[in-house]
Amino acid sequence: MERDDFYQSVEQQANLADEADARDATAAVLSALGERLDETRSQRLDGDLPAEIGDHLAEGASGRDRSLDEFRSHVAERTDRADVDDPDRLSRAVVGTLLEHVGEDEADALRARLEEYGYDAIVPESGPGAGE
Structure with missing residues (x-):
C-alpha cells in the first residue's frame, strides 16, 4: 500500500479538506493508538504500513491505560x-483505513483489542475497514 493511498482514504472517509488534513489526523490518531496498544501489537501493525505512517504507532510509551475520553x-x-x-x-x-490495509489476522486482533479497551466508537461499523 502506498502512503498517498492511505491518506486519500482517510481524507475521503473523514470528509477532510485536503491531504494535509489527512496527514494531520493520521498522525494524531495513530500516535494516540500506539500509546494505548502494547509494543508488540504496534510493531506488527507498523510492519504493514508505509514507514512514515507506521512510525506514528511507535511514538511515545506504549501500553498506557487510557479511557476513550482520554x-x-x-x-x-x-x-x-x-x-x-x-x-x-x-x-x-x-x-x-488501517484495518483495511493490514492483514486479516492483525485486523481481527486489533478490532478485538479495541473492543476490550471500550473503544468501539472508533471502529467503523460499515464501509472500509468494517468487520464482516
Missing part, C-alpha cells in the same frame, strides 16, 4: 489542521 482528548490535542469537532469521526476514518 483517547479523544489526545487526538484533539495533537490535531493541528484537521477539524476536531468530532474526534470519533477522524479516528474511525484512520482506524478504518
